[in-house]
Amino acid sequence: MSEPSIVHRACPFCEATCGVAITVDGDTIVSVRGDKEDPFSQGFICPKAYGLKELYEDGDRLRRPLKRTGSGWQEIEWQTAVNEIADRMIAIREKHGNDAIGMYTGNPVVHDYGALLYRPVFQRALATRNLFNSAAIDTLPKIVQTALMFGRPFPTAVPVPDIDRTDHLLIIGANPVVSHGSLMSMPNAPGRLKGVSDRGGKVVVLDPRRSETAELADEHHFIRPGSDAALLLAMIHTLFEEGLVSLGAAEGLTRDLDEVEKAAEDFSPETVSNHCGIAATEIRRLAREFAAAESAACYGRLGTCVQEFGTLASWGCDLLNILTGNLDRPGGVMFTQPAAPIDAAFPPTKGFEINRWQSRVSHQPEVGGLVPSSTMAEEILTPGDGQVHAMFLLMTNPLRSAANSTQLERAFKQLDLIVAVDFYINETTQYADYILPTPSPAEHEHFDIGLNYLTVRNMAKWSNGIGAAQGDLPHSWEILATLGARLMGFEGMALSDIDDFILRQYADAALETNIQWQDLTTDEIVGKLDSPRGPQRLVDLLIRLGHYGDGFGRNPEGLTLEKVQASDHGLDLGALQPRLAEIINTDSGKIELAPPTMIDDLPRLQDRMRQTPDSMLLIGRRDLRSTNSFTHNLAALVKGPDRCTLQINPKDATRLGLVDGQSARITSRVGTVVAPVVITEELMPGVASLPHGWGHDAEGSQMQVAENHPGINSNVLTDDQAYDVASGAAILFGTPVQIEPAPQ
C-alpha cells in the first residue's frame, strides 16, 4: 500500500493563485485544501479549488487524442495526429497563404507555463496575422491604454492596486469578492478588501449592479453601463478645477498634462451626471475624497473594458491615479516585480506601436500582434486573399466566450480544418477535426509567468504536479514545439533537439539587450541550465536573468529555479516597490498622458452623452463557482439553484410585465434567448444582467454535467459589430436589448 503524500501548488482556476495542498494516494486525489503555509494565500481558498480533484477525475475529460471520422470520433496516437495536422496545415498554407490559418488562445494558457512559453515559438512558425485570444475579448482596451501611456507590451506595465496598504480603494466595473481580482492577483479578496475598511480606509464601488463587492464596500453607487469614462473625466475635471492635481512620483515624468486639462474641460460633473446616473455633487465628493486620501488606488476591470468606451475608461482610471500622485507610491497603484520576467527574454523595443496593420475585413487595429477577437467570424466568412480557412484553438471555447456566437458558429462550420488543444468535447471543439488533450492542471507542474506581473505582493511559487500516470498524453509545450518545428520545415527532428534550439533562441534574445549581467554568453547560459528540458529550463533562464536572479553565478545569493522549487510553499519577495522610471518605455521617455488615440475618441463619447438610452442595457456577471465554461462540468461547482438567470430591477419588471420565476425573451440586434427572471433591487433601473459562459445544450458537445445545467448563452445577444472604437474590442457589457415576457 502506498503512503499518501501532499503536493503543493497554486490553484489554476483564477488569477488569485492561492496555494493548495493536494493529498494524493497513488493515482487518487484524496483531498484539496488551502495551504496554510503559503505566504501569499495563508490557507485561503474558494470553492473552485476543489475543482482540481473533480477535473482530474471527470469521466468526460479526454485522455486520448481524437480524430474526426465520417461516423464520429476515433482515438489516435498523438504523434500520428501531429504529423497529419502538420501535413494539412502546410497544404492549406501552400494553397491560401500563411494568414489562412488563424489561432485563438484561451485564458487557461495563463495557468499552463508550457503553453505560455512555447506559444510565441508556435506563433512564429504559423506566421499568420490572424492571432486572436481571450485578452482580445476582455482586456484589449487596457492593453492599448497601458501600451500608449507607458510604451510597454501587456502585462509588463499594468499598475496594480497596492491593496494591503491603501487608504482608499475606488473600484469601477469589477467584482473582486467573486473574481478574486483580475489584473490584481490576490488570494482572499474579501479579507483584503475588509482590511482596507478595518484600518480606517474606505472602499467605494461604482457598478450598475450592487455586487458582492459592493455589499462589502463602504459606499456603492449605481452607474450606467458605458459611462465610466465620462464619470472619470468629470472627477479629473474636478481635480483641475479645485487645484487638486499633484503628480507625486510621476512629477517630471509625464507629458501633455495641459492636454488632459483641456480634454476634461468638457466633462464637468454637471455635464456628465445625467449620463452616468450619479449626482454632480457626489462626483465632486468622490474626486475630493480620492485626492485627499493619504493613499488611493482606482481599479477598473472587466466592466471598464468590455464596453463602448473601454479604452477611455481604462485611461481615466490611470489618469486619476497619476494626477493624484498615487502612481508608484505605497498604497497607490504600483508595478509588480516579477521573479521570472518574460521581458528578460523578449525586451520591448523603444515605444510600443499599435495599429501597425489592420484586420482585413473591418480594418480593426492590430495591438501587440493581436486583432480583436470579434473579427474572427468575418475573417472566416469573407472570401478573398487572407481569408481564414483553418483555426488552431489553444484551450478555449470561443463559441461561448466571443460576441455573436451564432455567427461564429456558422463561420466555424465552414472551416477546412480545426485543431483544438483541449480536454473536452465542448460547444466549440465539437467542430474540430482533431482534439489533442493535455494533462489536467493537477497533473502538470507550473510557474506563474504572466500573473507574476499582476500580484499585489512580489512572490514566486513553484507548482508541482501530482505525478500520476498520464499515458502518452503530451504536455502542451510538446505539442506546440513539435508542430511548430514541422511548420518551420524541421521534419523528423527529435523533440530534444527542437527544445535545445528553442532554448538557444530564448538565450540569444535575452542577451541582445541584457544590460544587467555583463559578459554572459549563450553557451554559458545553456551550459549552466541543468533543469529538465522543456519549460523548466526556460523559467530557470528567466529567473536567473531577472531582478532577483543569480545572473548565472554573478550574484551567488540570487534566485534560481532550484531555490524556488526548494521552497515548497512559495517565496514572499516583499511588498511592491517603486519602479516607475524603469517601466517608462515610450519614445519620449515620459508617461504619455494624452495619447491621440484617446483624445480623438472624446467627441464620440460626447455624442453618446447627448443621447438618451431607449433600450434596456444588458450586462454580464460572474459568480463565485464559475470561471471558464468547463467549470460547469464539475458537479461541485454547479450544484444548487440555477445561477444563469436574468436579473432585473422591480421597476423595469413591472413596466415590462415580467414575473419573478417566469421566463423573459431577450432580443438584441443579433439574436434572441429565453431566460428565467429574477427580480431584484441589486440591478440599476434600465439595466439587466445575464451571466456569460453558459449555454451547454449543444447537441455535439459531450459534457454530461454541463448538459444537465445548460443555462443560457449570453453571447447569442452580444454584437460583433458594436465595439470600442479605440481598441476594436466588442461590447459585451451594455448591449441594447428588448425584454418581454416569454410565451408560457
Ligand code: SF4
Ligand atoms: S480564489 Fe479560488 S479559484 Fe481563485 S485561485 Fe483561489 S482557490 Fe483558486
